[in-house]
Amino acid sequence: MTISTNKHSEYLDPILVRRQYNASDLLQILREAQEHYGYIHSDAIDYLSQKLQLPRAKIEGVASFYSFLYLQPHGEYRVLFSDNITDRMLGNQALLEEMCHQLWLQPGKVSEDGLVSIATTSCTGMCDQGPAMLVNGRAITRLTHQRVQEIGHLIRNRTPLDE
Amino acid sequence: MLLDNQLTPGDALCAGITLSAAGIVEAVKNSGLRGRGGAGFPTGLKWEATRNAAGTVKHVVCNADEGEPGTFKDRVLLTSYADLVFEGMTLAALAVDAQRGFLYLRGEYRYMLETLEAVLQRRREANLLGKNILGQAGFDFDIVIHLGAGAYICGEESALIESLEGKRGVPRNRPPFPVTHGYMQQPTVLDNVETFCQAALVVRMGADNYKVIGTSKSTGSKLISVSGDCPRPGIYEYPFGVSVRDILDDCGAVNPHAVQISGPSGVCVGESEFNRRLGFEDLPTAGAFMVFDDSRDMFEVARNYVHFFAHESCGFCTPCRVGTAMLQQTMDKIAAGHGTRHDLVEIENLDHVLQTTSHCGLGRTACNPVLHTLKHFRPAYENRLKSLDFEPAFDLDGALARARQMTGRDDAGAHLKTEDA
Numbered sequence: 171m172t173i174s175t176n177k178h179s180e181y182l183d184p185i186l187v188r189r190q191y192n193a194s195d196l197l198q199i200l201r202e203a204q205e206h207y208g209y210i211h212s213d214a215i216d217y218l219s220q221k222l223q224l225p226r227a228k229i230e231g232v233a234s235f236y237s238f239l240y241l242q243p244h245g246e247y248r249v250l251f252s253d254n255i256t257d258r259m260l261g262n263q264a265l266l267e268e269m270c271h272q273l274w275l276q277p278g279k280v281s282e283d284g285l286v287s288i289a290t291t292s293c294t295g296m297c298d299q300g301p302a303m304l305v306n307g308r309a310i311t312r313l314t315h316q317r318v319q320e321i322g323h324l325i326r327n328r329t330p331l332d333e
Numbered sequence: 334m335l336l337d338n339q340l341t342p343g344d345a346l347c348a349g350i351t352l353s354a355a356g357i358v359e360a361v362k363n364s365g366l367r368g369r370g371g372a373g374f375p376t377g378l379k380w381e382a383t384r385n386a387a388g389t390v391k392h393v394v395c396n397a398d399e400g401e402p403g404t405f406k407d408r409v410l411l412t413s414y415a416d417l418v419f420e421g422m423t424l425a426a427l428a429v430d431a432q433r434g435f436l437y438l439r440g441e442y443r444y445m446l447e448t449l450e451a452v453l454q455r456r457r458e459a460n461l462l463g464k465n466i467l468g469q470a471g472f473d474f475d476i477v478i479h480l481g482a483g484a485y486i487c488g489e490e491s492a493l494i495e496s497l498e499g500k501r502g503v504p505r506n507r508p509p510f511p512v513t514h515g516y517m518q519q520p521t522v523l524d525n526v527e528t529f530c531q532a533a534l535v536v537r538m539g540a541d542n543y544k545v546i547g548t549s550k551s552t553g554s555k556l557i558s559v560s561g562d563c564p565r566p567g568i569y570e571y572p573f574g575v576s577v578r579d580i581l582d583d584c585g586a587v588n589p590h591a592v593q594i595s596g597p598s599g600v601c602v603g604e605s606e607f608n609r610r611l612g613f614e615d616l617p618t619a620g621a622f623m624v625f626d627d628s629r630d631m632f633e634v635a636r637n638y639v640h641f642f643a644h645e646s647c648g649f650c651t652p653c654r655v656g657t658a659m660l661q662q663t664m665d666k667i668a669a670g671h672g673t674r675h676d677l678v679e680i681e682n683l684d685h686v687l688q689t690t691s692h693c694g695l696g697r698t699a700c701n702p703v704l705h706t707l708k709h710f711r712p713a714y715e716n717r718l719k720s721l722d723f724e725p726a727f728d729l730d731g732a733l734a735r736a737r738q739m740t741g742r743d744d745a746g747a748h749l750k751t752e753d754a
Contacts, residue, residue, distance in 0.1 A: 196499030
């Protein structure tokens with residue numbers, strides 16, 4: 171899978187213009203850049219490095235520091251179970267296992283078809299409505315076996331999150 | 334008070350303009366308001382220091398990186414009281430003469446971004462942000478939202494500023510403090526979401542009316558995020574000085590035997606201490622209140638928190654990076670039934686190293702969940718220990734598992750003989 175540099179300039183240039191080529195907005199630029207492919211492509215880092223006049227190592231250093239920035243594809247759907255003790259007490263581990271089983275994948279790994287990955291994340295601030303998860307940044311609360319099954323079906327059918 | 338406030342956008346700002354910049358600082362100082370993010374630094378002193386700091390370019394930053402497990406009050410404030418948050422920030426800008434504000438929103442709250450941007454736009458249209466706010470010549474201030482990307486450490490104020498500047502969120506050496514050397518090394522007011530809301534209330538109500546609420550050293554009210562074993566979890570507002578038991582009664586907790594106050598880096602309170610009171614005099618809190626009933630294994634609670642710290646250590650300083658991982662391994666060893674008395678002693682030694690040598694608060698508090706639960710629930714640990722004084726963490730036979738898998742063998746000859754087997 172190669173993506174030409176031009177292809178990156180297409181979506182990166184508007185971001186860079188909006189951010190006025192400001193290196194101090196690097197984290198914001200990376201976040202916005204990631205929304206294009208769901209991860210930050212290696213060639214995109216080269217392009218940003220050139221345009222922001224930052225060493226590639228510096229950009230990778232920032233990108234690898236934050237757990238919501240990805241340098242590798244993590245599937246079209248990124249499912250993150252909130253893993254605070256309050257979520258655990260409400261059975262999030264069984265729900266995670268069930269969802270992994272349903273979608274045929276291992277926690278932390280991307281499914282073979284590149285569709286979905288499932289992992290845990292630190293408390294998502296939904297402890298009053300647990301167990302909770304984030305699907306591509308969207309918060310879903312009060313999970314039950316039935317709801318997890320339904321979410322699994324929606325993902326398998328590639329239903330967009332907005333629907 | 335905060336949750337049932339009747340303020341309309343602009344109310345507190347008009348009151349602030351009447352008071353003038355110096356008057357706002359004076360009012361916030363007199364109110365006794367202290368930071369609601371947990372540390373409890375007097376807000377008025379912070380604003381005064383920034384106001385007096387040298388430099389013409391100043392900033393106001395709102396810390397909405399609500400990462401402490403069990404806390405969700407900022408989520409509610411930003412969802413239902415966003416105007417009040419921005420109003421507090423604008424008052425701070427007026428007080429210290431800042432031109433630019435940032436809301437640092439944690440990555441987990443990305444879904445709020447569009448709504449918050451709309452609130453900001455509405456405030457610009459109402460002349461509550463932008464140039465010459467409310468017709469005051471020279472009162473120019475605007476707010477931009479920066480998103481975090483899933484790093485707990487960015488809740489620490491200097492790490493947050495590093496992150497705002499587009500860098501890795503590694504805490505800075507302090508001093509100098511943000512009040513003189515904050516964003517871009519310029520004077521910066523940095524407060525928690527709830528603190529800005531409370532400051533707006535102070536300006537609107539007047540310091541004298543505000544400080545009669547709460548206790549002498551902890552004035553005003555506090556939002557408490559109640560979760561865990563209770564039928565009515567959610568956000569509660571109390572005047573400071575409320576007892577743990579009162580909150581437990583209100584949320585309907587049945588047979589509670591422990592409460593984790595202020596999240597993993599806070600304090601675990603056992604049943605014998607339920608008469609203790611929330612406030613900077615006794616139990617300081619950022620707001621988390623996780624309830625555990627008597628069916629819960631407090632060892633597993635502590636182990637969850639320890640894993641959290643090991644995951645969130647930023648990796649900059651060795652004591653914290655290695656120490657939190659060692660603590661995690663020790664807790665996992667005890668959980669697997671290989672723990673001994675020696676391991677409990679080691680945890681105390683580790684705590685000493687982390688307390689004295691860590692770069693920031695994360696490392697210094699990482700052992701707290703274990704030490705606090707050990708104090709109240711020692712049997713939960715001791716029941717898991719072996720009677721031996723020491724057992725190595727390294728499992729010789731376990732290390733051969735891979736070789737066994739590769740050769741397809743699992744007979745007695747492929748295992749090391751142990752004395753008790």
